[in-house]
Amino acid sequence: MNGSLKRKKRVQPSMPSKRSKLHTSPESERDQDLMFEAEHGKCYQKAKQALHTAIPDNLQGREKETDAVKSFLTKHISCKHPGCLYISGAPGSGKTAVVAKTVDSFKNNKDCHIIYINCMSVRNSVAIYDNILSLLGNSKSSMTAKESRSRIEEYLTSSTLAVVLVLDEMDSLDSRNQDVLYTMFEWPALPNSSLILIGIANSLDLTDRTLPRLQTRPNFRPQILNFPPYSKDEMIEVITKRLSEIEGDSIFEAKAVQFCAAKVAAMAGDVRMALDICRRAVETVEAEVRHQRIAAPQGIASTNFHSTLLKRVGVQQIQQIVNEVYGSRMKTTGSCKDDPKLTIPVQQELAICTLLLMLRKGKNKEISLGKFHESYCQICPKHGIKIIDQSEFYSLCALIEANGLSH
Ligand SMILES: Nc1ncnc2c1ncn2[C@@H]1O[C@H](COP(=O)(O)OP(=O)(O)OP(=O)(O)O)[C@@H](O)[C@H]1O
Ligand SMILES: [Mg+2]
Structure with a gap:
C-alpha cells in the first residue's frame, strides 16, 4: 500500500508551489496569474474609483468657505430672513462640492425647503421658471414663462418655510437672458420673501458686469464669496x-x-x-x-x-x-505658423476645431458643454485621437x- 502510494506520488504532476513558480504546471501558473491579475487589477480599479470627480463623502480643506456658506444658511434660515449669496471661483475650485455638502447638512431642518438646479441642464433661460416650480411641487403644464414666474413669486411671498434655492453654473444663463438673472436676484427683495438664494458661477464679476442694476440698490446686492484656485x-x-x-x-x-x-x-x-x-x-x-x-x-x-x-x-x-x-x-498648427514655438496640444486643438465647426454649421450660437463634448466624441475617431x-x-x-x- 505504501509502495503504491509512493509510486503514485512520483507520477502525479507536482502541486503548484508558491515558493518555486518555475516548477509549476502551465495550468496552475495560469490560475495563479489570473488570481494575481484579479487581485492587482482590483488595486488599480480601487485607485481609479478613489480618484473620482463626483461629490465626495469627505472634503479636504475648504474650511473657511464651508464655514461661510454654513453661517450664511444658519443665519438666514433661523430667522427666515431672505438673502442672496453669490459664489464665484475658477473651475474645479470646490464650489459645487462645498455647497452641496453644506446644503445637505440642512436637509433635516424642518424650517426650510431646499432646491438645487444646475442651470446647464436647463433648456433655455425662461425654462428655469418651470424647473423651479416643479421642484416646489407646484407646476402645471402649459403655462407661459410669465405665468410660471408669477406663480413662483406668489409661492415665495406666502411660504411659511424658508426656500433655499441653489442655482449652480449660473453663468450659463448669463449670455441668454439677463432679465431672468435680474428677476431671480431680485426675488429675495420682494416684500415677505422667503427666498435664500445661492448662485454659483465662474466669473468673479457676474453680478457687477452683467447685473449692474443690483449694485445701485443696497438690499438687492448679494453677499459675495470667492473660492481661490487650489494650491x-x-x-x-x-x-x-x-x-x-x-x-x-x-x-x-x-x-x-x-x-x-x-x-x-x-x-x-x-x-x-x-x-x-x-x-x-x-x-x-x-x-x-x-x-x-x-x-x-x-x-x-x-x-x-x-x-x-x-x-x-x-x-x-x-x-x-x-x-x-x-x-x-505639441504640434505646430497652421494658426501658429508665424511663430513656430507657439503651439497647441492636440486635444486642445481638436476641441477648438470642434467648437469652430459647430459655430459655423449650427444656427444656435449658444452651445452647451454636453453638446460640445458629444460633437468632439464624433470627431476624435476620424483623426485617430483618443477620446x-x-x-x-x-x-x-x-x-x-x-x-x-x-x-
Ligand atoms: N476639498 C475637496 N476635497 C475633496 N475633493 C474635492 C474637493 N474639492 C473638489 N473636489 C473634487 O473635485 C470635483 C470638482 O469640484 P467642484 O465640482 O466642486 O468644482 P467647481 O468649483 O464647482 O467647478 P466648476 O466651476 O467647473 O463647476 C468634486 O466633485 C470633487 O470630486
Ligand atoms: Mg461646479
Whole structure:
C-alpha cells in the first residue's frame, strides 16, 4: 500500500508551489496569474474609483468657505430672513462640492425647503421658471414663462418655510437672458420673501458686469464669496487622502502626486483636473502591465508578471498624461505658423476645431458643454485621437479659456 502510494506520488504532476513558480504546471501558473491579475487589477480599479470627480463623502480643506456658506444658511434660515449669496471661483475650485455638502447638512431642518438646479441642464433661460416650480411641487403644464414666474413669486411671498434655492453654473444663463438673472436676484427683495438664494458661477464679476442694476440698490446686492484656485499643497492633501482610503501599499509614488499637483497648480489650480490626470495615469500603468504580460514569452510570463504587477504610478506616467492632454507635446498648427514655438496640444486643438465647426454649421450660437463634448466624441475617431471623458473635457475647456484661446 505504501509502495503504491509512493509510486503514485512520483507520477502525479507536482502541486503548484508558491515558493518555486518555475516548477509549476502551465495550468496552475495560469490560475495563479489570473488570481494575481484579479487581485492587482482590483488595486488599480480601487485607485481609479478613489480618484473620482463626483461629490465626495469627505472634503479636504475648504474650511473657511464651508464655514461661510454654513453661517450664511444658519443665519438666514433661523430667522427666515431672505438673502442672496453669490459664489464665484475658477473651475474645479470646490464650489459645487462645498455647497452641496453644506446644503445637505440642512436637509433635516424642518424650517426650510431646499432646491438645487444646475442651470446647464436647463433648456433655455425662461425654462428655469418651470424647473423651479416643479421642484416646489407646484407646476402645471402649459403655462407661459410669465405665468410660471408669477406663480413662483406668489409661492415665495406666502411660504411659511424658508426656500433655499441653489442655482449652480449660473453663468450659463448669463449670455441668454439677463432679465431672468435680474428677476431671480431680485426675488429675495420682494416684500415677505422667503427666498435664500445661492448662485454659483465662474466669473468673479457676474453680478457687477452683467447685473449692474443690483449694485445701485443696497438690499438687492448679494453677499459675495470667492473660492481661490487650489494650491499645490491643498491638491496633494485631496489626492493623498483619497488614495489613503485604499487598503495596502499606495500605488502612487509620493513624487508623482507632488509632480501632478505642482503642474496643475501652475496651470489652473483645478483639483478636478488633478484627479483626472491621476486617474488616467493609473490607466496608463494598468495598460503597461497588461501589455508586458501579453508580450512576455511563454513560461517566463508569470515570473515577470509578479514584478510588473506591482508597478506604481510615477512621475513619468503623470508627465505623459500632462503632455498628451494638457501639456507640451505639441504640434505646430497652421494658426501658429508665424511663430513656430507657439503651439497647441492636440486635444486642445481638436476641441477648438470642434467648437469652430459647430459655430459655423449650427444656427444656435449658444452651445452647451454636453453638446460640445458629444460633437468632439464624433470627431476624435476620424483623426485617430483618443477620446477623453466628459469631466476631463470640461477641465480641458477651462484650460483653453484660461490660456485665452476662447471665452
Ligand atoms: N476639498 C475637496 N476635497 C475633496 N475633493 C474635492 C474637493 N474639492 C473638489 N473636489 C473634487 O473635485 C470635483 C470638482 O469640484 P467642484 O465640482 O466642486 O468644482 P467647481 O468649483 O464647482 O467647478 P466648476 O466651476 O467647473 O463647476 C468634486 O466633485 C470633487 O470630486
Ligand atoms: Mg461646479
